[in-house]
Amino acid sequence: MAITAFNILLVGITCALTALLSNMGVAVFNDGVRPFVPEYLEGRMPRSEYAVAVFGMCIGFIASVGIANALATNLLNPWLLFLATDIIGAFCPKKWLAAAVGAFWGILCLAGIGGINAALTFLPIDLAGALGQLGTYIVTGFALFPVVAIVMQFGWKYGIVTAIVGILFRVIGPMWKFGPTDASISADAWQLLVGVVMLVIFAVHTDRKNRDKNAEEEQGNIFSERVERIRKNIPWLMAAGACIAVMCNMHIFAGSTVSMFNLSDAYYSAGANSQALIQSAAVNELFRGISFIPLIAVTAITTGVYGVAGFTFIYVAGYLSPNPIVAALLGAAIIFVEVMFLGAIGKGLGHFPSLRDAADNIRSAIGTTVEFALLFGSLNAVIVMGTSITNPTLAFAIAAAIYFINEATGRKVMRMAIGPVFAIGVGVILNILYVLGLVTLAA
Amino acid sequence: MRIAVGGLDRNEMEAAVRKAAPDAEVIPTNDMQGASLLKKGKADYYFGACNSGGGAAISILIGLVGYSKCCTVCKNGSTPSQKEIEDFVKQGKIVFGMTVDSLQKTVPMLVDALEKYGTAK
Numbered sequence: 047m048a049i050t051a052f053n054i055l056l057v058g059i060t061c062a063l064t065a066l067l068s069n070m071g072v073a074v075f076n077d078g079v080r081p082f083v084p085e086y087l088e089g090r091m092p093r094s095e096y097a098v099a100v101f102g103m104c105i106g107f108i109a110s111v112g113i114a115n116a117l118a119t120n121l122l123n124p125w126l127l128f129l130a131t132d133i134i135g136a137f138c139p140k141k142w143l144a145a146a147v148g149a150f151w152g153i154l155c156l157a158g159i160g161g162i163n164a165a166l167t168f169l170p171i172d173l174a175g176a177l178g179q180l181g182t183y184i185v186t187g188f189a190l191f192p193v194v195a196i197v198m199q200f201g202w203k204y205g206i207v208t209a210i211v212g213i214l215f216r217v218i219g220p221m222w223k224f225g226p227t228d229a230s231i232s233a234d235a236w237q238l239l240v241g242v243v244m245l246v247i248f249a250v251h252t253d254r255k256n257r258d259k260n261a262e263e264e265q266g267n268i269f270s271e272r273v274e275r276i277r278k279n280i281p282w283l284m285a286a287g288a289c290i291a292v293m294c295n296m297h298i299f300a301g302s303t304v305s306m307f308n309l310s311d312a313y314y315s316a317g318a319n320s321q322a323l324i325q326s327a328a329v330n331e332l333f334r335g336i337s338f339i340p341l342i343a344v345t346a347i348t349t350g351v352y353g354v355a356g357f358t359f360i361y362v363a364g365y366l367s368p369n370p371i372v373a374a375l376l377g378a379a380i381i382f383v384e385v386m387f388l389g390a391i392g393k394g395l396g397h398f399p400s401l402r403d404a405a406d407n408i409r410s411a412i413g414t415t416v417e418f419a420l421l422f423g424s425l426n427a428v429i430v431m432g433t434s435i436t437n438p439t440l441a442f443a444i445a446a447a448i449y450f451i452n453e454a455t456g457r458k459v460m461r462m463a464i465g466p467v468f469a470i471g472v473g474v475i476l477n478i479l480y481v482l483g484l485v486t487l488a489a
Numbered sequence: 490m491r492i493a494v495g496g497l498d499r500n501e502m503e504a505a506v507r508k509a510a511p512d513a514e515v516i517p518t519n520d521m522q523g524a525s526l527l528k529k530g531k532a533d534y535y536f537g538a539c540n541s542g543g544g545a546a547i548s549i550l551i552g553l554v555g556y557s558k559c560c561t562v563c564k565n566g567s568t569p570s571q572k573e574i575e576d577f578v579k580q581g582k583i584v585f586g587m588t589v590d591s592l593q594k595t596v597p598m599l600v601d602a603l604e605k606y607g608t609a610k
């Protein structure tokens with residue numbers, strides 16, 4: 047990561063802003079924290095209890111996926127930054143304190159992760175290079191999620207139909223070229239698009255058939271004042287949206303596991319291939335964002351607290367924008383549109399409960415496919431390091447030991463994070479063994 | 490007992506609940522519908538799972554059913570404790586969130602606690 051004055055200022059301002067948003071109860075990143083905010087703001091929960099609850103909900107993620115992924119990709123991520131600013135905003139009694147500590151944390155992460163990564167390149171056994179392997183299978187694995195989601199929700203017959211249609215569009219789709227540069231949508235993107243469209247069609251069809259059972263109108267007016275509260279805070283939210291989009295655009299930030307590994311490759315090693323990688327990362331992030339809409343929308347409507355990154359579409363804008371100014375404008379505009387549509391989204395979900403199910407199945411499917419892909423990518427990294435000391439089985443043994451200790455002790459590190467964790471672990475241990483003279487590098 | 494289940498990895502959750510409570514009625518649904526079922530008295534409890542245990546699993550239910558009735562029985566990074574789960578049940582909680590990673594261990598403990606101390610049997 048480039049530790050320039052601009053980036054330091056950018057990260058400082060962004061994290062100061064997000065800490066402020068958490069402090070004022072305007073927006074939080076952790077979906078689990080969101081329902082607690084009104085409990086605190088409306089006096090049913092004292093600040094001390096609230097802050098401890100927020101800490102408990104965030105710390106696990108920061109320590110596992112936040113730090114491990116930041117080290118593995120040399121990119122900042124929302125868990126590392128925004129879960130921490132959620133905590134900072136909850137603990138600090140004064141606004142200015144929250145902003146200051148938030149800024150400090152952001153800059154510390156930028157310098158720390160960037161610094162550690164620079165140091166990693168000096169290690170005798172190339173950990174940093176091997177970590178490039180982590181994302182090898184993610185794009186392919188991710189492309190399978192619609193079929194997995196459809197099988198989860200509707201059964202294997204629908205899954206097969208979707209797979210066939212998906213393959214058809216995979217082949218035919220890219221033949222359609224448009225625009226002055228003869229651009230086309232990639233085969234993976236076509237497959238994803240078709241899969242998600244079919245999932246939505248099946249879901250809406252199911253709801254149409256069950257129409258009488260859904261005749262209830264739930265939320266009504268109880269939540270309209272909460273939605274109003276979010277609308278009042280739009281300027282703050284747009285500012286945060288702009289800053290986060292610029293961070294993505296400056297190549298120092300990635301939104302999630304479905305994009306970060308490919309972005310890291312694109313920024314640090316790919317060369318000629320980097321545009322294609324950035325585009326598939328953006329496409330993946332877009333679909334992941336879609337799956338979060340119901341959760342973020344409904345928790346926002348019921349609490350009056352929004353998400354720091356909205357529906358996460360600002361990341362996509364950041365990755366694809368040609369320069370930071372466009373990124374900032376798009377980031378702000380996207381948040382504006384999202385907030386304006388919140389009420390309508392809530393009503394729509396009430397009428398189509400299968401879409402809510404579909405979103406959860408998409409999240410489950412993405413979780414399953416990406417965990418699988420990440421596990422094997424991490425094993426690749428481990429084997430690459432093992433081969434460099436002509437002892438791949440030793441490397442595997444260390445990785446397996448870490449994995450099984452985690453499983454046996456009740457999975458303190460979640461499945462999504464254990465891959466990068468054991469890859470980093472193997473790198474560290476092999477380097478220690480090298481320093482002790484117990485392993486040697488291949489000539 | 491009528492247990493509504495939702496959240497991530499719902500199929501796995503449903504299977505685990507059916508296995509742990511063969512006599513209970515298991516209603517596969519989602520968080521929004523689950524809240525509605527609870528409020529209308531068509532279900533006694535709701536089990537949900539997500540990556541953190543307290544996020545997607547129960548966030549929407551906290552908003553719709555009320556914070557005092559919801560709890561996280563297994564957080565990300567910890568193991569479920571029978572005593573803690575029983576305490577939650579005795580406090581009258583009816584919405585239970587857990588992590589997908591701890592699902593298999595937590596569900597039998599939770600069902601056990603509900604059979605012993607739950608308000609609906």
